[in-house]
Amino acid sequence: MSQATPQVSGKLFGLFCLASYLLSLSYGSTFLLALLIGSRGGNEHDAGSVISAAMLSTFVAVLVSGHLSDLLGAARSIALFGLLLVAASLGFAMTPGFGHLLLFFGLLLGLGWGVFYTLGPIIVASLVTPAQRAKYFALLSGSMMTGIGSGPLLGRAASALELPVTSAFYLAALASLIGVLMFWRLGSRLKSTQATTAASITWSTSAQVLGSRAVFAIIMVGLGGCVFGGLSSFQTSYAAAHSLDYSLFFLGFMSAAISSRLLIAGFVVKRDPLRASCLLSGLMLGSIVLFAFGVHSAFSYLLAAVMLGVGYGLTYSVINGLAANEAPVGTTSQALLLFSLAYFIGVFGFPLLAGKIIVEHGMAALLYTVLAVALINWLITIGRLLWRRLNVRTAPAI
Template sequence: MRPAGAMLLLIGTLLTGAGYGATFLLSMRFRSIGGNEFDTGIALAGGVLGTFAGVTAVRSLAPRIGTARMASLSALGVGIGLAGFSAAIRDSSLEVMAGFLLGLGWGAFYVAAPLALSERTHTANRGTWFLRFGTFQMAGIGGCPALAAYAIHFLHWSVNNALGVIAGLCAIASVLLEIFGRLSPHSPGETKKARWLGDLGAIARTRAVYPILMIALGACVFSGIMTFQMSLVQGTHAQASTFFSLYTLTVVSMRWLLSRLVARVPTETATKMLLVVMVLGIASMFAVPVHVFFQVTAAVLFGTGYGLVYPVMQTQLVNDTEVTHHNAVLTWFVTAYFIGAFGFPTVGGWLLVHSGKGALLTVIAACGVAALLLAFLRDKRRVRALTIKA
């Protein structure tokens, strides 16, 4: 890939990731206009349907218009969704539609952008490029709410203004990704459609089902901790911006420093170790009211565990399936992630409003422990080859 094109892709990814990271500000937005965390969950529930539509759209449209242009349109969709949340008035139908558009854009981008990168890189250096891609994406997801929280607190921005600015950054990302596609052209016809809905039965009969379930639970943990971070630290000396900043710095630094070490460890061992670290991070959140140090500990542990376990689970997934089913299992892996990421805030918001922080953290911890148990169960299941039915 040309250096100029690569930089456009990475910056576009950073800004689009910032658009998804802005969803962690929505609980503050709803409280500022008289709502609560359950309203946040309801709005994001539309994102679950949106992600299904986004993944399907990539499979049907990318072969016609190209993955780079699909990523560009996806970034624009994220921006339009955020713009819908930037209004200072309550409108349930508008908010659900905004959530749908945000999910549509992010779901499509999450598939299209890696495909665009994969098409333009060779096997020998693809791993390096995906590491860079993932690092920029995570920097946007975690860095955006941190910077926005500082702007709201110190520069006296309103939440709605912050969301509007981030929506504008997504529009810029859309332009950058379109230019990237023009500088690094790739024939749309070379992108193959993949059958994934019909392969679910075959996938469920293999060990690949475990990473899919584990990432869904991990996404529940991630969305619960991040979406409701501002509510979880309310009434304590801790600041949500501190958690977002430390989480982002931890993920970025650990991916650069430990990725090669983790790659040398058997995936079975690495998954269990990282999930244990993630669970310890969740446990630390229970003690945040005691001292702000525990929030710092939680951010570092959670950033290390969750930040590194995603690619390890993805590796397990691919290793547990035949080549002919790789596209299908990867699509289900991403879909399961989005079900947890956009679906859990509905449950979490209801728990926070009706049962309090303790109940929410308990359910989040239960999801983390369940993912860890599934990692052990996976190792007890005999590997079975996927069979293709005529």
């Protein structure tokens, strides 16, 4: 970004995070799809197909989001496509059975969520200095993950009140509509994002980003998306298999994500990002080990969820900052677009495979697969640390 980065007010950023939370409820409600489709006679593979339909439309969202931002401004682009999140939530609730119409609403979800998830960090990058990015990315992603975690809790509350699970989708649609209105009003106050953000993605800028060190953060977010999408999308099935309450997972995950940002995010973002990402991705790996082999009670289930919330949540914030700061000069926005695209491939694409694994081989096979993905993710951070140490040792000799 060529222009000076403005200072954002606390009130404005607070409204931005609140609107992000409300929009995120629509995506969070999709973690109830396995439960909803199961009640209509379908299975996890059917639910995975609906969720993965969103992956196709997110490609379109990533490609057009930059042009939309240049044309309308980032905030109002989010508001416009946020209406698709409202429509998707209503469609999931109102569509009978589990046929092809649900795939259509999955596509709408991908378009709406893709534009929002892509342009949100770009707005933040345009509002704060590079040194502040990790902190403000943590606050944004914390708001979004809180909304995502709240979505399934709406389903649990509906169940406690003896209401159908579709009630959660209706409430998510209402919350998202309020978020849409807030983003539209914020558009005039965030005009700077339109002028300072060159968000359109091209082959040449993509090649520059993927040829830089930012590629490691982009790969890691894709792998992390596989872990998060695979576990969260079928947590209702996991909990049922272990005779547990799935709300414990989302409550633990959400609480850990919020508290870690309030209490330790400021400390983490000031540390060495490579060491921090190694430690946090290791914690995420440990949580998967616990899910696979150590969950035998409500306490151990909650502990695994908390470990995942801290590990995944803070790792995401750290590597989001790495993707922005390790990209070549002038390609920050494009790096964030590719970062979002990799996340979408993981979080929306992996559930299709995950659902198939559950139906054909069982939940244990899925956990072993997720464990392998988390291990690869952690080994990337180990490799980067070792490579840096090797370069530091050889530099004086050269």
